[in-house]
Amino acid sequence: MKSRKKHYARRLKTTDNINTDYVISGRYKFKIQDPKELAKHIFEDIDPDFAARVQEGDILVAGENFGCGSSREQAPQALKSAGFYAVAAKSFARIFYRNAFNIGLMLVECNTDFIDDGNELEIDVEKGKIRDVGKGLIFDVKPIPPTMKKLLDDGGVVEHFKKYGGFKFEQV
Amino acid sequence: MIGWGKMGKTIAEKILSNHAGRDLKAGEIAICDVDFCFGQDGTSSIIIDSFNKLGLKKVFDRSKFYMVIDHSAPSPNIGVSEIHKKMRNFAKTYDVGMYDIGCGVCHQLIPQKGHVTCGDVVLGADSHTCTYGAINVFSTGVGSTDLAITLASGKNWFRVPETIKVTVSGKLPKGVYSKDVILHIIKQIGSNGATYKSVEFYGDTVTAMSVDARLTISNMAVEMGAKVGLMEADDKVLKWVKEHSSKEPKSVKADPDARYVAVKSYDVSNLVPQVAKPHAVDNVSDVTQLLDVKIDQAFVGTCTNGRLEDLEVAANILKGKSVHPDVKFVIAPASKEIYLQAVKKGLVGTFVKSGCTVLGPGCGPCVGTHNGVLADGEVAISTANRNFKGRMGNPNSFIYLASPATVAASALKGRIADPREFKKRL
Numbered sequence: 001m002k003s004r005k006k007h008y009a010r011r012l013k014t015t016d017n018i019n020t021d022y023v024i025s026g027r028y029k030f031k032i033q034d035p036k037e038l039a040k041h042i043f044e045d046i047d048p049d050f051a052a053r054v055q056e057g058d059i060l061v062a063g064e065n066f067g068c069g070s071s072r073e074q075a076p077q078a079l080k081s082a083g084f085y086a087v088a089a090k091s092f093a094r095i096f097y098r099n100a101f102n103i104g105l106m107l108v109e110c111n112t113d114f115i116d117d118g119n120e121l122e123i124d125v126e127k128g129k130i131r132d133v134g135k136g137l138i139f140d141v142k143p144i145p146p147t148m149k150k151l152l153d154d155g156g157v158v159e160h161f162k163k164y165g166g167f168k169f170e171q172v
Numbered sequence: 173m174i175g176w177g178k179m180g181k182t183i184a185e186k187i188l189s190n191h192a193g194r195d196l197k198a199g200e201i202a203i204c205d206v207d208f209c210f211g212q213d214g215t216s217s218i219i220i221d222s223f224n225k226l227g228l229k230k231v232f233d234r235s236k237f238y239m240v241i242d243h244s245a246p247s248p249n250i251g252v253s254e255i256h257k258k259m260r261n262f263a264k265t266y267d268v269g270m271y272d273i274g275c276g277v278c279h280q281l282i283p284q285k286g287h288v289t290c291g292d293v294v295l296g297a298d299s300h301t302c303t304y305g306a307i308n309v310f311s312t313g314v315g316s317t318d319l320a321i322t323l324a325s326g327k328n329w330f331r332v333p334e335t336i337k338v339t340v341s342g343k344l345p346k347g348v349y350s351k352d353v354i355l356h357i358i359k360q361i362g363s364n365g366a367t368y369k370s371v372e373f374y375g376d377t378v379t380a381m382s383v384d385a386r387l388t389i390s391n392m393a394v395e396m397g398a399k400v401g402l403m404e405a406d407d408k409v410l411k412w413v414k415e416h417s418s419k420e421p422k423s424v425k426a427d428p429d430a431r432y433v434a435v436k437s438y439d440v441s442n443l444v445p446q447v448a449k450p451h452a453v454d455n456v457s458d459v460t461q462l463l464d465v466k467i468d469q470a471f472v473g474t475c476t477n478g479r480l481e482d483l484e485v486a487a488n489i490l491k492g493k494s495v496h497p498d499v500k501f502v503i504a505p506a507s508k509e510i511y512l513q514a515v516k517k518g519l520v521g522t523f524v525k526s527g528c529t530v531l532g533p534g535c536g537p538c539v540g541t542h543n544g545v546l547a548d549g550e551v552a553i554s555t556a557n558r559n560f561k562g563r564m565g566n567p568n569s570f571i572y573l574a575s576p577a578t579v580a581a582s583a584l585k586g587r588i589a590d591p592r593e594f595k596k597r598l
């Protein structure tokens with residue numbers, strides 16, 4: 001799963017306890033159904049210029065408890081549609097965590113304190129490492145559980161289900 | 173109840189073991205049968221899309237799924253109207269149940285209409301599905317695609333959560349309610365303190381509470397990150413579920429030697445009314461520290477505090493008085509049945525005479541799509557469960573969370589007020 005494309009960090013100004021209302025506000029999720037349109041409004045209430053800065057392949061960088069609050073799947077959907085390759089945070093809230101892997105958006109848990117906005121990042125999920133290319137720093141990534149990795153490899157839970165006609169996890 | 177293994181088990185471990193057909197302990201991942209699942213109008217559109225992508229011709233069991241239109245009901249704009257239409261068409265095509273506008277909030281309807289009972293596993297495409305933990309249901313919120321998978325198969329995967337045991341003791345002082353208790357607990361545990369965990373609530377304070385009051389506590393378990401907020405089914409709960417549901421309760425208690433990752437105790441006998449300040453639910457103060465905060469809007473309702481006893485508390489404080497001239501006071505009963513009881517008891521008359529706007533049953537302005545969107549700089553005090561920036565539709569406004577008594581007292585004063593100032597009315 002080593003990626004070849006270049007990835008750049010897109011760090012939020014406030015990084016801890018970013019709830020899904022902040023990812024995409026309720027006033028848009030009810031009105032707009034197209035994820036590409038929703039993607040234009042991500043983080044609007046906490047950082048109005050953020051969405052315009054996101055480039056395809058970027059890695060969103062956040063702190064503790066990312067994605068807490070509402071169960072809205074529009075949150076990971078809008079991040080994926082915005083072009084994010086992955087989200088790196090110190091920890092994730094549980095509904096967001098499930099939703100992201102269910103739709104094939106990769107989440108990695110690591111210490112994000114030293115990753116600055118705009119830095120080039122290399123991510124190696126197999127080895128469990130993130131490298132900040134400019135600083136030469138390497139961070140350990142918490143291993144992605146096999147269940148989640150299986151969902152990612154299959155392209156999300158819907159594709160997984162269609163492929164196997166049900167859940168097919170090694171350890172259960 | 174089947175006896176699983178020798179090791180003591182928590183409520184979550186037992187209910188999930190019963191639904192996986194094997195002995196489970198915290199940390200394991202299992203596929204479990206789901207007894208009931210549902211979506212609301214903020215999440216059902218993607219449920220339908222994901223279900224359609226699966227390419228199936230029918231749902232796993234049409235009696236075990238409902239859709240509820242509550243978050244923006246009736247529709248405030250064309251986009252929402254299209255979502256509602258899509259839901260109605262899906263309900264007709266697949267012959268599944270639906271609670272349309274005017275029925276109420278999903279988390280009131282699902283237990284009240286008898287869809288769930290003690291010992292069930294329930295998934296809802298709404299984060300406050302944890303509410304029914306108060307009636308001994310392992311119920312938790314998931315996203316839309318997760319729900320679609322369950323709609324298709326009757327199952328889903330679960331990571332068995334570790335459990336935090338919370339014991340609340342002491343007689344609540346006058347003017348202090350279950351909402352104050354849970355805000356106090358969230359302040360201590362923090363918005364990330366119970367992430368992915370089950371929280372079990374015990375203690376004489378909890379057992380003294382009505383079932384309605386307990387639902388308020390479990391409702392807010394997710395505000396500390398919890399997956400479920402479970403309580404044992406005592407006689408009050410068993411009576412309540414039998415009155416509401418024809419399903420046989422399968423109540424589950426934790427073993428005395430169950431393993432907990434943390435054990436916490438709170439004495440609430442001297443607790444004062446609590447208020448969560450902008451813009452985080454764990455940013456909690458005593459009401460007495462906030463008495464100079466002017467308010468523009470008050471709101472009583474939602475899945476947290478829109479039940480009959482909540483409306484009664486607010487009406488008792490308002491009766492014969494007028495809402496402060498600078499305050500808009502919005503009330504939304506949590507269901508049609510609650511609305512009718514409130515009419516019968518004269519509560520709706522009291523509200524209207526006092527100058528409140530009484531909305532139809534539903535989520536009201538809680539999610540910020542309609543029914544009381546705040547202007548720039550405005551301040552609201554609400555009985556809801558979230559005060560995130562922009563939650564009520566405007567990122568430049570400020571939301572405080574409190575009990576129905578504190579909200580009603582504040583609406584009269586035009587500023588955050590201590591309901592104990594109205595002690596003859598409590």
